Amino acid sequence: MLFLRNNRNLVPEQLHKAEREPLFGICDAALDAVIHASRPRAVIGIGRFAHGRAQIITDGQVPTAYLLHPSPANPTANRGWADTADQTLAPWL
Incomplete structure (x- = not known):
């Protein structure tokens, strides 16, 4: 999902509580259903x-x-991301 305010990307924590709380309930329920299925x-x-x-x-x-989330806002997070992802996922493969 993408949330924008004044043409700027918002992370979920930046949404107003009145916007965020109902959204969390819906998204949490959907993720829970996917995990159980x-x-x-x-x-x-x-x-x-x-x-x-x-x-x-x-x-x-x-x-x-x-x-770690690769992000244009944090170029450091992108350095070596593929290797980091491989190491993180290795125990589950």
Whole structure:
């Protein structure tokens, strides 16, 4: 999903609470349904936000891992991203 305000990208934490809370409920329910239907070995959150939501939804029932989100806003995050992703995902492959 993409959220824009004044032509600028907003991360979910930047949404007003009145916008954010209903959205979290809908998205959390959808992710929970996908996790239960697919029964993955692990859920990998790409970025801190996604990882945090995955941890809340899985409630320890499915292992979660964090993978740094590649971002144009943080060029450092893009350096060596493929290698970092390979290392993060290796235990689950």
